[in-house]
Amino acid sequence: MTVKVTVTGAAGQIGYALLFRIASGQLLGADTPVKLSLLEITPALKAAEGTAMELDDCAFPLLRGIEISDDPNKAFDGASVALLVGARPRTAGMERGDLLQANGGIFGPQGKAINDHAADDIRVLVVGNPANTNALIAQSAAPDVPAERFTAMTRLDHNRALSQLATKLGVPVTDIKKMTIWGNHSATQYPDLYHAEVGGKVAAEQVEEAWLRDTFIPTVAKRGAAIIEARGASSAASAANAAIDHVYDWVNGTPEGDWTSAAIPSDGSYGVPEGIISSFPVVSKDGKWEIVQGLEIDAFSRERIDASVRELVEERDAVKELGLI
Numbered sequence: 001m002t003v004k005v006t007v008t009g010a011a012g013q014i015g016y017a018l019l020f021r022i023a024s025g026q027l028l029g030a031d032t033p034v035k036l037s038l039l040e041i042t043p044a045l046k047a048a049e050g051t052a053m054e055l056d057d058c059a060f061p062l063l064r065g066i067e068i069s070d071d072p073n074k075a076f077d078g079a080s081v082a083l084l085v086g087a088r089p090r091t092a093g094m095e096r097g098d099l100l101q102a103n104g105g106i107f108g109p110q111g112k113a114i115n116d117h118a119a120d121d122i123r124v125l126v127v128g129n130p131a132n133t134n135a136l137i138a139q140s141a142a143p144d145v146p147a148e149r150f151t152a153m154t155r156l157d158h159n160r161a162l163s164q165l166a167t168k169l170g171v172p173v174t175d176i177k178k179m180t181i182w183g184n185h186s187a188t189q190y191p192d193l194y195h196a197e198v199g200g201k202v203a204a205e206q207v208e209e210a211w212l213r214d215t216f217i218p219t220v221a222k223r224g225a226a227i228i229e230a231r232g233a234s235s236a237a238s239a240a241n242a243a244i245d246h247v248y249d250w251v252n253g254t255p256e257g258d259w260t261s262a263a264i265p266s267d268g269s270y271g272v273p274e275g276i277i278s279s280f281p282v283v284s285k286d287g288k289w290e291i292v293q294g295l296e297i298d299a300f301s302r303e304r305i306d307a308s309v310r311e312l313v314e315e316r317d318a319v320k321e322l323g324l325i
Ligand code: NAD
Pocket: 008, 009, 010, 011, 012, 013, 014, 015, 039, 040, 041, 044, 085, 086, 087, 088, 089, 106, 126, 127, 128, 129, 130, 131, 153, 154, 156, 157, 185, 234, 235, 236, 239
């Protein structure tokens, strides 16, 4: 059966890196035909049309149609996957409250449109920043959709952590298992090497403690800013790649003996307040994310997780105060 996939901010950088991969079958698998729905703001519709022309010109065997709209009610109608990429970036002079307010104006109505029009099996991945809190805003506007269908992306951070560790140890990324990003998709995130394994042994024991604390953690956590500095624009192809990884695993399951990272609504595990959309070690089984249970958290990790979760709680409280959730 053809699956409708809605991408917001479709004419942006990430949209351009994402749509062709979805249409080629990499999001849902080589047996699943897709119909693409491109949501954009009115001034960007023409650019979205240009991208749609290029999608047509690829003659992708799995692509069964493209719709373009500036109306969320139409764009999410019948959608089973929603990739919420378009967001309001912070501009000079903008306070945090202004940023949250502006994004509330995007993610609130989109959440409501998903609530009213999406398919019953809708899965939502929020990429647009601040991703965790934007996901919370969309989720709270969609009371009829199970809360766990709203997720935010920390898979890019996860992939960055794999790559940094693999380079340090001179091993292929495939040798690394059980990497975890905890908390917020922000500089407070905690990439955890105390549960990651390389060749079956704890990763933290295979690197110097100073490298782990002073190089690895800040490099992963600040990688987004480093990319902006180098490229003059935020990560696009790697962000699109991570979105593909997140949804593919959500739908098709994570491999036995490994886990990944995703920001999902907390059930209170690991002391993360219930309802906060925080990154955890997760597996996907039968189309659902589950938080990996029973990990021992030492004092160092506890402090790092708590710091990032504190930031998420502050963001939640701020959007609550603004009446956005
Ligand atoms: P971009 O500016 O190139 O594109 C954003 C697009 O969104 C634009 O085409 C804009 O017209 C559109 N848009 C704005 N408001 C919209 C709305 N209400 N409905 C539909 N479309 C709308 O930005 P980009 O590089 O594609 O990045 C998009 C977002 O992803 C940013 O918020 C960025 O910070 C974030 N991001 C997140 C991660 C992550 O790991 N979670 C990684 C990279 C980037």
